[in-house]
Amino acid sequence: MASLSAPVCVGLDPVLSRLPDGVRLGASSEAHAIETFSMGVIEAAQGVAPIVKFQSACFERYGGAGVSAMQRAMHAAREAGLLVILDAKRGDIGVSAEHYAVFAFEAMGADALTVSPYLGPETMRPYLTLADALLDRDGRGRGIFALVRTSNPDSDAIQSQQLKDGRTVSGIVASHVRALGADRIGAHAYSDVGAVVAATKPEDAGAMRSAMPEQVFLVPGYGAQGGDAASVRALFDSAGRGAIVTASRSVIYAFDAGEADWIGAIRTAAAALAGEVAGVAGAWTGG
Amino acid sequence: MASLSAPVCVGLDPVLSRLPDGVRLGASSEAHAIETFSMGVIEAAQGVAPIVKFQSACFERYGGAGVSAMQRAMHAAREAGLLVILDAKRGDIGVSAEHYAVFAFEAMGADALTVSPYLGPETMRPYLTLADALLDRDGRGRGIFALVRTSNPDSDAIQSQQLKDGRTVSGIVASHVRALGADRIGAHAYSDVGAVVAATKPEDAGAMRSAMPEQVFLVPGYGAQGGDAASVRALFDSAGRGAIVTASRSVIYAFDAGEADWIGAIRTAAAALAGEVAGVAGAWTGG
Numbered sequence: 001m002a003s004l005s006a007p008v009c010v011g012l013d014p015v016l017s018r019l020p021d022g023v024r025l026g027a028s029s030e031a032h033a034i035e036t037f038s039m040g041v042i043e044a045a046q047g048v049a050p051i052v053k054f055q056s057a058c059f060e061r062y063g064g065a066g067v068s069a070m071q072r073a074m075h076a077a078r079e080a081g082l083l084v085i086l087d088a089k090r091g092d093i094g095v096s097a098e099h100y101a102v103f104a105f106e107a108m109g110a111d112a113l114t115v116s117p118y119l120g121p122e123t124m125r126p127y128l129t130l131a132d133a134l135l136d137r138d139g140r141g142r143g144i145f146a147l148v149r150t151s152n153p154d155s156d157a158i159q160s161q162q163l164k165d166g167r168t169v170s171g172i173v174a175s176h177v178r179a180l181g182a183d184r185i186g187a188h189a190y191s192d193v194g195a196v197v198a199a200t201k202p203e204d205a206g207a208m209r210s211a212m213p214e215q216v217f218l219v220p221g222y223g224a225q226g227g228d229a230a231s232v233r234a235l236f237d238s239a240g241r242g243a244i245v246t247a248s249r250s251v252i253y254a255f256d257a258g259e260a261d262w263i264g265a266i267r268t269a270a271a272a273l274a275g276e277v278a279g280v281a282g283a284w285t286g287g
Numbered sequence: 288m289a290s291l292s293a294p295v296c297v298g299l300d301p302v303l304s305r306l307p308d309g310v311r312l313g314a315s316s317e318a319h320a321i322e323t324f325s326m327g328v329i330e331a332a333q334g335v336a337p338i339v340k341f342q343s344a345c346f347e348r349y350g351g352a353g354v355s356a357m358q359r360a361m362h363a364a365r366e367a368g369l370l371v372i373l374d375a376k377r378g379d380i381g382v383s384a385e386h387y388a389v390f391a392f393e394a395m396g397a398d399a400l401t402v403s404p405y406l407g408p409e410t411m412r413p414y415l416t417l418a419d420a421l422l423d424r425d426g427r428g429r430g431i432f433a434l435v436r437t438s439n440p441d442s443d444a445i446q447s448q449q450l451k452d453g454r455t456v457s458g459i460v461a462s463h464v465r466a467l468g469a470d471r472i473g474a475h476a477y478s479d480v481g482a483v484v485a486a487t488k489p490e491d492a493g494a495m496r497s498a499m500p501e502q503v504f505l506v507p508g509y510g511a512q513g514g515d516a517a518s519v520r521a522l523f524d525s526a527g528r529g530a531i532v533t534a535s536r537s538v539i540y541a542f543d544a545g546e547a548d549w550i551g552a553i554r555t556a557a558a559a560l561a562g563e564v565a566g567v568a569g570a571w572t573g574g
Protein backbone atom coordinates (compact mmCIF):
# COMPACT_ATOMS: atom_id res chain seq x y z
CA MET A 1 0.00 0.00 0.00
CA ALA A 2 2.48 2.58 -1.21
CA SER A 3 -0.15 5.30 -1.26
CA LEU A 4 -0.63 5.21 2.50
CA SER A 5 1.40 8.15 3.61
CA ALA A 6 0.61 8.62 7.29
CA PRO A 7 -0.45 6.82 10.48
CA VAL A 8 -4.03 8.02 10.48
CA CYS A 9 -7.26 6.36 11.47
CA VAL A 10 -10.76 7.19 10.28
CA GLY A 11 -13.18 7.09 13.20
CA LEU A 12 -16.59 5.63 12.42
CA ASP A 13 -19.04 7.34 14.79
CA PRO A 14 -22.18 7.16 12.65
CA VAL A 15 -25.16 9.18 13.85
CA LEU A 16 -28.40 8.81 11.93
CA SER A 17 -29.26 12.50 11.61
CA ARG A 18 -25.92 13.29 9.97
CA LEU A 19 -25.96 10.57 7.30
CA PRO A 20 -26.29 11.39 3.59
CA ASP A 21 -29.93 11.82 2.59
CA GLY A 22 -29.74 8.91 0.17
CA VAL A 23 -28.48 6.54 2.85
CA ARG A 24 -30.86 7.69 5.55
CA LEU A 25 -33.99 7.70 3.41
CA GLY A 26 -33.22 4.48 1.55
CA ALA A 27 -32.63 2.27 4.60
CA SER A 28 -35.07 -0.27 6.02
CA SER A 29 -34.08 0.51 9.62
CA GLU A 30 -31.78 2.83 11.58
CA ALA A 31 -29.26 0.02 12.08
CA HIS A 32 -29.36 -0.68 8.34
CA ALA A 33 -28.67 3.00 7.61
CA ILE A 34 -25.56 3.15 9.78
CA GLU A 35 -24.33 -0.14 8.31
CA THR A 36 -24.70 1.16 4.75
CA PHE A 37 -22.93 4.36 5.72
CA SER A 38 -20.13 2.39 7.42
CA MET A 39 -19.58 0.36 4.25
CA GLY A 40 -19.20 3.63 2.32
CA VAL A 41 -16.68 4.98 4.82
CA ILE A 42 -14.70 1.74 4.53
CA GLU A 43 -14.64 2.18 0.76
CA ALA A 44 -13.52 5.79 1.19
CA ALA A 45 -10.70 4.87 3.57
CA GLN A 46 -9.16 2.21 1.33
CA GLY A 47 -5.83 3.34 -0.07
CA VAL A 48 -5.97 6.59 1.92
CA ALA A 49 -5.98 5.62 5.61
CA PRO A 50 -4.64 2.30 6.90
CA ILE A 51 -6.94 2.05 9.92
CA VAL A 52 -10.60 2.50 10.80
CA LYS A 53 -11.98 2.76 14.33
CA PHE A 54 -15.54 1.76 15.19
CA GLN A 55 -17.21 3.70 18.02
CA SER A 56 -19.19 0.86 19.55
CA ALA A 57 -21.71 3.12 21.29
CA CYS A 58 -23.09 4.40 17.97
CA PHE A 59 -24.03 0.84 17.02
CA GLU A 60 -25.01 -0.47 20.46
CA ARG A 61 -27.73 2.16 20.76
CA TYR A 62 -29.68 -0.02 18.32
CA GLY A 63 -29.32 -3.12 20.51
CA GLY A 64 -28.60 -6.52 18.99
CA ALA A 65 -29.44 -5.27 15.49
CA GLY A 66 -26.87 -2.50 15.82
CA VAL A 67 -24.16 -4.84 17.11
CA SER A 68 -24.88 -7.25 14.23
CA ALA A 69 -24.54 -4.33 11.80
CA MET A 70 -21.20 -3.36 13.37
CA GLN A 71 -20.05 -6.98 13.23
CA ARG A 72 -20.68 -7.19 9.48
CA ALA A 73 -19.05 -3.81 8.83
CA MET A 74 -15.97 -4.70 10.90
CA HIS A 75 -15.47 -7.95 9.03
CA ALA A 76 -15.91 -6.07 5.74
CA ALA A 77 -13.25 -3.57 6.81
CA ARG A 78 -10.78 -6.35 7.51
CA GLU A 79 -11.56 -8.00 4.19
CA ALA A 80 -10.88 -4.63 2.56
CA GLY A 81 -7.36 -4.75 4.01
CA LEU A 82 -7.87 -2.17 6.73
CA LEU A 83 -6.74 -2.55 10.31
CA VAL A 84 -9.76 -2.36 12.58
CA ILE A 85 -9.89 -0.83 16.06
CA LEU A 86 -12.98 -1.48 18.17
CA ASP A 87 -13.42 1.57 20.38
CA ALA A 88 -15.55 0.00 23.09
CA LYS A 89 -13.56 1.03 26.20
CA ARG A 90 -14.29 -2.24 27.97
CA GLY A 91 -13.10 -2.85 31.50
CA ASP A 92 -14.17 -5.58 33.89
CA ILE A 93 -12.69 -8.14 36.28
CA GLY A 94 -10.71 -11.04 34.84
CA VAL A 95 -13.34 -13.61 33.98
CA SER A 96 -15.54 -10.97 32.32
CA ALA A 97 -12.52 -9.47 30.54
CA GLU A 98 -11.98 -12.90 28.97
CA HIS A 99 -15.48 -12.68 27.51
CA TYR A 100 -14.88 -9.15 26.24
CA ALA A 101 -11.68 -10.35 24.58
CA VAL A 102 -13.66 -12.98 22.69
CA PHE A 103 -16.23 -10.31 21.79
CA ALA A 104 -13.56 -8.02 20.33
CA PHE A 105 -11.10 -10.36 18.66
CA GLU A 106 -13.28 -13.32 17.67
CA ALA A 107 -16.92 -12.24 17.34
CA MET A 108 -16.21 -8.78 15.97
CA GLY A 109 -12.89 -9.49 14.26
CA ALA A 110 -11.06 -6.48 15.71
CA ASP A 111 -7.30 -6.07 15.46
CA ALA A 112 -7.30 -3.91 18.56
CA LEU A 113 -9.65 -2.89 21.36
CA THR A 114 -9.70 0.16 23.60
CA VAL A 115 -9.84 -0.83 27.30
CA SER A 116 -10.41 1.02 30.56
CA PRO A 117 -7.78 0.73 33.34
CA TYR A 118 -9.87 1.69 36.40
CA LEU A 119 -10.22 -1.89 37.67
CA GLY A 120 -6.46 -2.47 37.63
CA PRO A 121 -3.70 -3.57 35.25
CA GLU A 122 -4.30 -7.30 35.65
CA THR A 123 -7.83 -6.85 34.29
CA MET A 124 -6.23 -5.90 30.95
CA ARG A 125 -4.16 -9.09 30.71
CA PRO A 126 -6.89 -11.48 29.45
CA TYR A 127 -6.99 -9.56 26.15
CA LEU A 128 -3.28 -10.27 25.66
CA THR A 129 -3.70 -13.93 26.56
CA LEU A 130 -6.30 -14.34 23.84
CA ALA A 131 -4.23 -12.27 21.40
CA ASP A 132 -1.36 -14.71 21.92
CA ALA A 133 -3.59 -17.75 21.36
CA LEU A 134 -5.02 -16.27 18.16
CA LEU A 135 -1.57 -15.32 16.88
CA ASP A 136 -0.60 -18.98 17.17
CA ARG A 137 -3.75 -19.91 15.27
CA ASP A 138 -3.82 -17.40 12.38
CA GLY A 139 -0.48 -15.55 12.48
CA ARG A 140 -2.13 -12.16 12.91
CA GLY A 141 -1.14 -9.86 15.77
CA ARG A 142 -3.73 -8.16 17.93
CA GLY A 143 -3.48 -5.61 20.70
CA ILE A 144 -5.09 -3.16 23.08
CA PHE A 145 -5.08 0.58 23.66
CA ALA A 146 -5.54 1.41 27.34
CA LEU A 147 -7.25 4.68 28.20
CA VAL A 148 -4.59 6.85 29.84
CA ARG A 149 -5.25 10.52 28.98
CA THR A 150 -8.58 11.16 27.31
CA SER A 151 -9.68 14.06 25.14
CA ASN A 152 -12.69 15.38 27.07
CA PRO A 153 -12.25 18.60 29.16
CA ASP A 154 -13.63 16.84 32.25
CA SER A 155 -10.98 14.10 32.22
CA ASP A 156 -8.75 16.21 34.50
CA ALA A 157 -11.13 15.53 37.41
CA ILE A 158 -9.68 12.04 37.82
CA GLN A 159 -6.70 11.72 35.49
CA SER A 160 -4.83 14.86 36.62
CA GLN A 161 -5.16 14.28 40.36
CA GLN A 162 -1.78 14.47 42.07
CA LEU A 163 -0.61 11.48 44.04
CA LYS A 164 1.52 11.68 47.16
CA ASP A 165 4.59 10.64 45.20
CA GLY A 166 4.19 13.54 42.76
CA ARG A 167 2.78 11.53 39.90
CA THR A 168 -0.71 12.01 38.54
CA VAL A 169 -3.38 9.33 38.27
CA SER A 170 -2.80 9.15 34.52
CA GLY A 171 0.92 8.92 35.28
CA ILE A 172 0.48 5.83 37.42
CA VAL A 173 -1.84 4.31 34.84
CA ALA A 174 0.89 5.00 32.28
CA SER A 175 3.43 3.10 34.38
CA HIS A 176 1.07 0.13 34.71
CA VAL A 177 0.45 0.14 30.96
CA ARG A 178 4.17 0.23 30.21
CA ALA A 179 4.82 -2.64 32.64
CA LEU A 180 2.01 -4.71 31.15
CA GLY A 181 3.51 -4.35 27.69
CA ALA A 182 7.18 -4.60 28.66
CA ASP A 183 7.74 -8.20 27.56
CA ARG A 184 5.69 -7.76 24.42
CA ILE A 185 7.92 -5.51 22.30
CA GLY A 186 7.77 -6.16 18.56
CA ALA A 187 10.13 -5.66 15.64
CA HIS A 188 9.60 -1.88 15.53
CA ALA A 189 10.44 -1.45 19.25
CA TYR A 190 6.79 -0.96 20.13
CA SER A 191 4.53 -3.14 22.28
CA ASP A 192 1.09 -4.48 21.38
CA VAL A 193 -0.11 -2.76 24.57
CA GLY A 194 -0.82 0.76 23.37
CA ALA A 195 -2.36 3.80 25.03
CA VAL A 196 -5.06 6.35 24.28
CA VAL A 197 -3.45 9.77 24.73
CA ALA A 198 -5.43 12.75 23.50
CA ALA A 199 -4.35 15.56 21.23
CA THR A 200 -6.30 17.99 23.40
CA LYS A 201 -3.89 17.79 26.36
CA PRO A 202 -0.64 19.06 24.76
CA GLU A 203 0.74 20.08 28.17
CA ASP A 204 0.94 16.38 29.08
CA ALA A 205 2.25 15.10 25.76
CA GLY A 206 5.95 15.05 26.56
CA ALA A 207 5.44 13.41 29.94
CA MET A 208 3.20 10.75 28.41
CA ARG A 209 5.71 10.02 25.64
CA SER A 210 8.58 9.58 28.09
CA ALA A 211 6.47 7.55 30.54
CA MET A 212 5.45 5.14 27.77
CA PRO A 213 8.30 4.92 25.24
CA GLU A 214 7.16 1.49 23.96
CA GLN A 215 3.47 2.33 23.62
CA VAL A 216 1.84 3.20 20.33
CA PHE A 217 -0.47 6.12 21.09
CA LEU A 218 -3.96 6.22 19.68
CA VAL A 219 -4.58 9.96 19.52
CA PRO A 220 -8.17 11.22 19.50
CA GLY A 221 -9.27 14.82 19.70
CA TYR A 222 -7.84 15.83 16.34
CA GLY A 223 -10.14 17.93 14.20
CA ALA A 224 -13.63 18.43 15.61
CA GLN A 225 -12.40 18.26 19.22
CA GLY A 226 -9.78 20.98 18.71
CA GLY A 227 -6.43 19.21 18.42
CA ASP A 228 -4.16 20.29 15.54
CA ALA A 229 -0.98 19.00 13.91
CA ALA A 230 1.23 21.00 16.27
CA SER A 231 -0.48 19.53 19.33
CA VAL A 232 0.16 15.96 18.21
CA ARG A 233 3.83 16.45 17.34
CA ALA A 234 5.08 15.68 20.86
CA LEU A 235 3.11 12.43 20.91
CA PHE A 236 5.29 10.97 18.17
CA ASP A 237 8.78 9.75 19.00
CA SER A 238 11.87 11.59 17.79
CA ALA A 239 11.78 9.58 14.55
CA GLY A 240 8.17 10.61 13.94
CA ARG A 241 6.77 7.18 14.81
CA GLY A 242 4.67 5.64 17.58
CA ALA A 243 1.32 7.39 17.24
CA ILE A 244 -1.88 6.97 15.26
CA VAL A 245 -3.96 10.10 14.79
CA THR A 246 -7.67 9.37 14.65
CA ALA A 247 -10.36 11.76 13.46
CA SER A 248 -14.07 11.04 13.19
CA ARG A 249 -16.55 13.82 12.65
CA SER A 250 -14.18 16.07 10.67
CA VAL A 251 -13.71 13.25 8.13
CA ILE A 252 -16.87 11.15 7.98
CA TYR A 253 -19.23 14.12 7.75
CA ALA A 254 -17.23 16.01 5.11
CA PHE A 255 -20.13 16.09 2.64
CA ASP A 256 -23.33 18.03 2.11
CA ALA A 257 -26.48 16.12 3.08
CA GLY A 258 -27.70 15.82 -0.50
CA GLU A 259 -24.27 15.13 -2.06
CA ALA A 260 -24.35 12.10 -4.38
CA ASP A 261 -20.61 11.38 -4.14
CA TRP A 262 -20.42 11.46 -0.36
CA ILE A 263 -17.89 8.63 -0.44
CA GLY A 264 -15.59 10.76 -2.58
CA ALA A 265 -15.99 13.69 -0.18
CA ILE A 266 -15.01 11.48 2.79
CA ARG A 267 -12.02 10.15 0.84
CA THR A 268 -10.87 13.70 0.13
CA ALA A 269 -11.16 14.61 3.81
CA ALA A 270 -9.30 11.46 4.87
CA ALA A 271 -6.54 12.26 2.37
CA ALA A 272 -6.30 15.80 3.75
CA LEU A 273 -5.97 14.39 7.27
CA ALA A 274 -3.26 12.01 6.09
CA GLY A 275 -1.42 14.87 4.43
CA GLU A 276 -1.51 17.01 7.57
CA VAL A 277 -0.33 14.18 9.81
CA ALA A 278 2.38 13.15 7.34
CA GLY A 279 3.88 16.55 8.00
CA VAL A 280 4.61 15.63 11.62
CA ALA A 281 5.07 11.86 11.44
CA GLY A 282 7.26 9.41 9.62
CA ALA A 283 5.82 7.57 6.64
CA TRP A 284 3.43 4.76 7.58
CA THR A 285 4.98 1.39 6.86
CA GLY A 286 2.24 -0.86 8.22
CA GLY A 287 2.01 -3.07 11.27
CA MET B 288 -44.25 -8.75 46.64
CA ALA B 289 -44.51 -9.54 50.34
CA SER B 290 -42.25 -12.55 50.00
CA LEU B 291 -39.25 -10.47 49.00
CA SER B 292 -37.34 -10.32 52.22
CA ALA B 293 -33.99 -8.79 51.35
CA PRO B 294 -32.20 -6.39 48.96
CA VAL B 295 -30.49 -9.07 46.92
CA CYS B 296 -29.70 -9.32 43.25
CA VAL B 297 -29.14 -12.46 41.22
CA GLY B 298 -26.22 -11.96 38.83
CA LEU B 299 -26.65 -13.53 35.42
CA ASP B 300 -23.15 -14.41 34.20
CA PRO B 301 -24.00 -17.37 31.97
CA VAL B 302 -21.07 -19.44 30.69
CA LEU B 303 -21.81 -22.22 28.23
CA SER B 304 -19.76 -24.96 29.89
CA ARG B 305 -21.57 -24.54 33.20
CA LEU B 306 -25.16 -24.68 31.91
CA PRO B 307 -27.46 -27.59 32.73
CA ASP B 308 -26.95 -30.48 30.31
CA GLY B 309 -30.52 -30.21 29.05
CA VAL B 310 -30.13 -26.55 28.17
CA ARG B 311 -26.69 -26.87 26.61
CA LEU B 312 -27.43 -29.94 24.50
CA GLY B 313 -30.90 -28.84 23.41
CA ALA B 314 -29.94 -25.42 22.08
CA SER B 315 -29.56 -24.50 18.41
CA SER B 316 -26.61 -22.17 19.13
CA GLU B 317 -24.48 -20.97 22.02
CA ALA B 318 -26.38 -17.69 22.18
CA HIS B 319 -29.63 -19.64 22.23
CA ALA B 320 -28.36 -21.77 25.13
CA ILE B 321 -27.49 -18.79 27.32
CA GLU B 322 -30.81 -17.16 26.47
CA THR B 323 -32.75 -20.27 27.52
CA PHE B 324 -30.72 -20.47 30.72
CA SER B 325 -31.33 -16.77 31.42
CA MET B 326 -35.08 -17.26 31.09
CA GLY B 327 -34.85 -20.06 33.68
CA VAL B 328 -32.89 -17.87 36.09
CA ILE B 329 -35.50 -15.13 35.69
CA GLU B 330 -38.20 -17.66 36.56
CA ALA B 331 -36.19 -18.80 39.58
CA ALA B 332 -35.67 -15.25 40.85
CA GLN B 333 -39.34 -14.27 40.76
CA GLY B 334 -40.76 -13.91 44.24
CA VAL B 335 -37.36 -14.58 45.83
CA ALA B 336 -35.03 -11.79 44.66
CA PRO B 337 -36.29 -8.40 43.48
CA ILE B 338 -33.42 -7.68 41.10
CA VAL B 339 -31.41 -9.43 38.39
CA LYS B 340 -28.13 -8.18 36.95
CA PHE B 341 -26.98 -9.08 33.46
CA GLN B 342 -23.21 -9.38 32.92
CA SER B 343 -23.04 -7.95 29.41
CA ALA B 344 -19.68 -9.58 28.58
CA CYS B 345 -21.17 -13.08 28.78
CA PHE B 346 -23.62 -12.20 26.02
CA GLU B 347 -21.39 -9.91 23.94
CA ARG B 348 -18.89 -12.71 23.38
CA TYR B 349 -21.45 -14.08 20.90
CA GLY B 350 -21.59 -10.80 18.97
CA GLY B 351 -24.87 -9.44 17.66
CA ALA B 352 -26.64 -12.74 18.29
CA GLY B 353 -25.59 -12.65 21.94
CA VAL B 354 -26.68 -9.05 22.42
CA SER B 355 -30.05 -9.86 20.82
CA ALA B 356 -30.41 -12.79 23.24
CA MET B 357 -29.62 -10.51 26.19
CA GLN B 358 -32.06 -7.93 24.89
CA ARG B 359 -34.92 -10.46 24.83
CA ALA B 360 -34.02 -11.82 28.27
CA MET B 361 -33.79 -8.35 29.80
CA HIS B 362 -37.21 -7.40 28.49
CA ALA B 363 -38.59 -10.72 29.79
CA ALA B 364 -37.14 -9.97 33.23
CA ARG B 365 -38.85 -6.60 33.32
CA GLU B 366 -42.12 -8.14 32.22
CA ALA B 367 -41.71 -10.65 35.06
CA GLY B 368 -41.68 -7.74 37.50
CA LEU B 369 -37.97 -7.80 38.27
CA LEU B 370 -35.74 -4.76 38.38
CA VAL B 371 -32.99 -5.16 35.82
CA ILE B 372 -29.40 -3.96 36.12
CA LEU B 373 -27.23 -4.01 33.02
CA ASP B 374 -23.67 -4.62 34.21
CA ALA B 375 -21.82 -3.28 31.19
CA LYS B 376 -19.42 -0.83 32.90
CA ARG B 377 -19.67 1.67 30.06
CA GLY B 378 -17.60 4.83 30.09
CA ASP B 379 -16.96 7.22 27.24
CA ILE B 380 -16.96 10.94 26.44
CA GLY B 381 -20.26 12.80 26.44
CA VAL B 382 -21.61 12.24 22.95
CA SER B 383 -20.80 8.52 23.10
CA ALA B 384 -22.21 8.26 26.62
CA GLU B 385 -25.49 9.53 25.18
CA HIS B 386 -25.50 6.56 22.82
CA TYR B 387 -24.69 4.13 25.64
CA ALA B 388 -27.58 5.59 27.64
CA VAL B 389 -29.94 4.80 24.77
CA PHE B 390 -28.40 1.32 24.56
CA ALA B 391 -29.04 0.63 28.25
CA PHE B 392 -32.35 2.31 28.97
CA GLU B 393 -34.14 2.15 25.61
CA ALA B 394 -32.74 -0.71 23.50
CA MET B 395 -32.08 -3.09 26.38
CA GLY B 396 -34.78 -1.88 28.78
CA ALA B 397 -32.50 -1.67 31.82
CA ASP B 398 -33.55 0.05 35.03
CA ALA B 399 -29.92 0.74 35.89
CA LEU B 400 -26.49 0.58 34.26
CA THR B 401 -23.04 0.22 35.75
CA VAL B 402 -20.70 2.96 34.50
CA SER B 403 -16.96 3.60 34.69
CA PRO B 404 -15.73 6.92 36.13
CA TYR B 405 -12.21 7.10 34.64
CA LEU B 406 -13.11 9.68 31.97
CA GLY B 407 -14.56 12.08 34.55
CA PRO B 408 -17.82 12.78 36.39
CA GLU B 409 -19.42 14.79 33.58
CA THR B 410 -19.21 11.73 31.33
CA MET B 411 -21.73 10.03 33.64
CA ARG B 412 -24.31 12.84 33.34
CA PRO B 413 -25.83 11.88 29.93
CA TYR B 414 -27.29 8.74 31.53
CA LEU B 415 -29.14 10.90 34.05
CA THR B 416 -30.37 13.27 31.34
CA LEU B 417 -31.94 10.38 29.47
CA ALA B 418 -33.29 8.88 32.72
CA ASP B 419 -35.09 12.17 33.39
CA ALA B 420 -36.56 12.27 29.87
CA LEU B 421 -37.80 8.69 30.14
CA LEU B 422 -39.28 9.30 33.60
CA ASP B 423 -41.37 12.07 32.07
CA ARG B 424 -42.44 9.67 29.34
CA ASP B 425 -43.28 6.46 31.26
CA GLY B 426 -43.13 7.34 34.95
CA ARG B 427 -40.41 4.80 35.68
CA GLY B 428 -37.21 5.82 37.44
CA ARG B 429 -33.82 4.73 36.15
CA GLY B 430 -30.32 5.14 37.48
CA ILE B 431 -26.64 4.33 37.37
CA PHE B 432 -24.09 2.61 39.59
CA ALA B 433 -20.65 4.13 39.19
CA LEU B 434 -17.65 1.88 39.74
CA VAL B 435 -15.93 3.15 42.87
CA ARG B 436 -14.35 0.20 44.73
CA THR B 437 -14.34 -3.05 42.79
CA SER B 438 -14.08 -6.62 44.04
CA ASN B 439 -10.96 -7.86 42.23
CA PRO B 440 -7.67 -8.13 44.20
CA ASP B 441 -5.86 -6.03 41.61
CA SER B 442 -8.19 -3.04 41.99
CA ASP B 443 -5.88 -1.57 44.67
CA ALA B 444 -3.31 -0.74 41.98
CA ILE B 445 -5.37 2.28 40.90
CA GLN B 446 -8.21 2.69 43.37
CA SER B 447 -6.13 2.66 46.58
CA GLN B 448 -3.46 5.09 45.42
CA GLN B 449 -3.01 7.93 47.90
CA LEU B 450 -3.50 11.46 46.68
CA LYS B 451 -1.59 14.49 47.99
CA ASP B 452 -4.60 15.58 50.04
CA GLY B 453 -4.74 12.24 51.87
CA ARG B 454 -7.67 10.80 49.97
CA THR B 455 -7.43 7.75 47.74
CA VAL B 456 -8.37 7.59 44.07
CA SER B 457 -11.55 5.72 44.97
CA GLY B 458 -12.18 8.40 47.61
CA ILE B 459 -12.10 11.17 45.06
CA VAL B 460 -14.29 9.15 42.71
CA ALA B 461 -16.70 8.73 45.63
CA SER B 462 -16.86 12.49 46.14
CA HIS B 463 -17.58 13.04 42.45
CA VAL B 464 -20.30 10.40 42.52
CA ARG B 465 -21.91 11.97 45.59
CA ALA B 466 -21.81 15.42 43.96
CA LEU B 467 -23.31 14.10 40.75
CA GLY B 468 -26.23 12.62 42.65
CA ALA B 469 -26.69 15.40 45.19
CA ASP B 470 -29.71 17.06 43.59
CA ARG B 471 -31.32 13.74 42.73
CA ILE B 472 -32.35 12.44 46.16
CA GLY B 473 -35.57 10.41 46.19
CA ALA B 474 -38.24 9.67 48.78
CA HIS B 475 -36.06 7.19 50.69
CA ALA B 476 -33.15 9.69 51.07
CA TYR B 477 -31.15 7.93 48.38
CA SER B 478 -30.06 9.20 44.99
CA ASP B 479 -30.50 7.48 41.63
CA VAL B 480 -26.72 7.81 41.28
CA GLY B 481 -25.47 4.69 43.05
CA ALA B 482 -22.03 3.14 43.46
CA VAL B 483 -20.39 -0.24 43.05
CA VAL B 484 -18.61 -0.99 46.32
CA ALA B 485 -17.32 -4.52 46.78
CA ALA B 486 -17.82 -6.88 49.69
CA THR B 487 -14.21 -8.00 49.33
CA LYS B 488 -12.74 -4.72 50.62
CA PRO B 489 -14.20 -4.59 54.17
CA GLU B 490 -11.39 -2.31 55.34
CA ASP B 491 -12.81 0.44 53.11
CA ALA B 492 -16.48 -0.15 53.84
CA GLY B 493 -16.97 2.43 56.58
CA ALA B 494 -15.11 5.14 54.66
CA MET B 495 -17.14 4.43 51.53
CA ARG B 496 -20.43 4.55 53.46
CA SER B 497 -19.61 7.91 55.05
CA ALA B 498 -18.22 9.36 51.79
CA MET B 499 -21.43 8.44 49.94
CA PRO B 500 -24.35 8.62 52.41
CA GLU B 501 -26.92 9.11 49.64
CA GLN B 502 -25.65 6.37 47.30
CA VAL B 503 -27.23 2.95 47.07
CA PHE B 504 -24.34 0.50 46.94
CA LEU B 505 -24.36 -2.37 44.51
CA VAL B 506 -22.22 -4.92 46.33
CA PRO B 507 -20.49 -7.63 44.30
CA GLY B 508 -18.02 -10.15 45.62
CA TYR B 509 -20.45 -11.96 47.86
CA GLY B 510 -20.27 -15.74 47.66
CA ALA B 511 -17.89 -17.11 45.04
CA GLN B 512 -15.55 -14.11 45.36
CA GLY B 513 -15.18 -14.49 49.12
CA GLY B 514 -17.34 -11.79 50.72
CA ASP B 515 -19.65 -12.92 53.56
CA ALA B 516 -22.56 -11.42 55.47
CA ALA B 517 -20.26 -9.86 58.07
CA SER B 518 -18.20 -8.13 55.40
CA VAL B 519 -21.25 -6.44 53.88
CA ARG B 520 -22.72 -5.20 57.16
CA ALA B 521 -20.77 -1.92 57.12
CA LEU B 522 -21.99 -1.17 53.60
CA PHE B 523 -25.57 -0.81 54.81
CA ASP B 524 -26.62 2.33 56.67
CA SER B 525 -27.45 2.27 60.37
CA ALA B 526 -31.06 1.40 59.56
CA GLY B 527 -29.92 -1.58 57.46
CA ARG B 528 -30.71 0.09 54.16
CA GLY B 529 -28.83 1.48 51.17
CA ALA B 530 -27.14 -1.58 49.68
CA ILE B 531 -27.98 -4.35 47.23
CA VAL B 532 -25.98 -7.55 47.60
CA THR B 533 -25.43 -9.29 44.29
CA ALA B 534 -24.23 -12.86 43.84
CA SER B 535 -23.78 -14.68 40.58
CA ARG B 536 -21.91 -17.98 40.42
CA SER B 537 -22.87 -19.12 43.92
CA VAL B 538 -26.55 -18.82 42.94
CA ILE B 539 -26.93 -19.50 39.23
CA TYR B 540 -24.75 -22.63 39.24
CA ALA B 541 -26.33 -24.17 42.35
CA PHE B 542 -27.35 -27.35 40.50
CA ASP B 543 -25.74 -30.56 39.29
CA ALA B 544 -25.15 -30.64 35.54
CA GLY B 545 -27.75 -33.34 34.95
CA GLU B 546 -30.34 -32.02 37.41
CA ALA B 547 -33.81 -31.77 35.86
CA ASP B 548 -35.12 -29.15 38.28
CA TRP B 549 -32.19 -26.75 37.92
CA ILE B 550 -34.58 -23.81 38.16
CA GLY B 551 -35.71 -25.05 41.57
CA ALA B 552 -32.09 -25.42 42.69
CA ILE B 553 -31.33 -21.83 41.66
CA ARG B 554 -34.46 -20.62 43.44
CA THR B 555 -33.35 -22.40 46.63
CA ALA B 556 -29.90 -20.81 46.41
CA ALA B 557 -31.38 -17.36 45.77
CA ALA B 558 -33.67 -17.79 48.77
CA ALA B 559 -30.69 -18.80 50.92
CA LEU B 560 -28.84 -15.67 49.79
CA ALA B 561 -31.88 -13.55 50.61
CA GLY B 562 -32.09 -15.15 54.04
CA GLU B 563 -28.43 -14.46 54.80
CA VAL B 564 -28.63 -10.87 53.67
CA ALA B 565 -31.91 -10.28 55.50
CA GLY B 566 -29.94 -10.95 58.66
CA VAL B 567 -27.85 -7.83 58.13
CA ALA B 568 -30.22 -5.56 56.19
CA GLY B 569 -33.66 -4.10 56.62
CA ALA B 570 -36.59 -5.65 54.78
CA TRP B 571 -36.73 -4.81 51.09
CA THR B 572 -39.61 -2.51 50.34
CA GLY B 573 -39.03 -1.93 46.65
CA GLY B 574 -37.77 1.02 44.63
